[in-house]
Amino acid sequence: MKTLVIAAHPNLEASTVNRAWKNRLSQEKDITVHDLYEAYPDFKIDVEKEQELLLKHDRIIFQFPFYWYSSPAILKEWQDVVLTYGWAYGAKGTKLHGKEFAIATSTGGPKEAYQAGGYNKYSMNELLKPFEAMANLTGMKILPAFLAQGVRTMSPEQIKESADQLAAYLTAAK
Numbered sequence: 001m002k003t004l005v006i007a008a009h010p011n012l013e014a015s016t017v018n019r020a021w022k023n024r025l026s027q028e029k030d031i032t033v034h035d036l037y038e039a040y041p042d043f044k045i046d047v048e049k050e051q052e053l054l055l056k057h058d059r060i061i062f063q064f065p066f067y068w069y070s071s072p073a074i075l076k077e078w079q080d081v082v083l084t085y086g087w088a089y090g091a092k093g094t095k096l097h098g099k100e101f102a103i104a105t106s107t108g109g110p111k112e113a114y115q116a117g118g119y120n121k122y123s124m125n126e127l128l129k130p131f132e133a134m135a136n137l138t139g140m141k142i143l144p145a146f147l148a149q150g151v152r153t154m155s156p157e158q159i160k161e162s163a164d165q166l167a168a169y170l171t172a173a174k
């Protein structure tokens with residue numbers, strides 16, 4: 001099982017969680033970590049290259065810090081230009097069919113803020129629905145999201161543990 005982690009953090013130098021995740025996952029031989037902001041600082045995404053990369057992997061992971069209840073902007077741009085009609089969706093758009101898909105995201109808000117009646121009013125399950133709808137339309141099988149929440153209070157040890165847990169999640173035999 002070859003896993004492609006599409007990572008999107010606009011300022012990795014200031015990151016703690018996503019940087020730790022990226023570094024940890026880069027050590028795994030069956031995981032390719034692809035950093036979108038590093039590859040495309042000008043947002044000019046090479047669609048052919050991205051599609052080729054997708055074809056070489058069985059499982060696709062979007063890894064990002066949660067920004068404005070969604071992903072940083074480049075990941076939306078990536079979806080808009082890479083997931084084309086006739087390739088990713090439509091009667092003949094079957095290239096992603098059968099692949100697995102999951103989200104790995106970190107939130108500043110704690111877990112309890114993400115529920116009805118909570119500070120952020122909606123659950124992560126609800127807020128991540130557009131990504132699930134994308135995976136559904138493109139014929140991918142949705143795996144449970146991997147979440148790190150309330151990250152501002154996480155200790156370095158907890159961040160390391162979370163990176164190890166994510167690596168274990170993505171390399172567990174399926």
Ligand SMILES: Cc1cc2nc3c(=O)[nH]c(=O)nc-3n(C[C@H](O)[C@H](O)[C@H](O)COP(=O)(O)O)c2cc1C
Nearest residue numbers: 015016017018019065066067068069106107108109
């Ligand atoms: C532009 C911006 C938007 C953010 N929006 C949210 C948000 O909607 N919900 C939330 O819980 N945290 C939000 N945060 C906090 C980030 O999710 C948090 O800083 C990040 O997950 C930490 O990961 P990192 O250490 O890899 O940067 C936002 C941060 C920034 C800079």
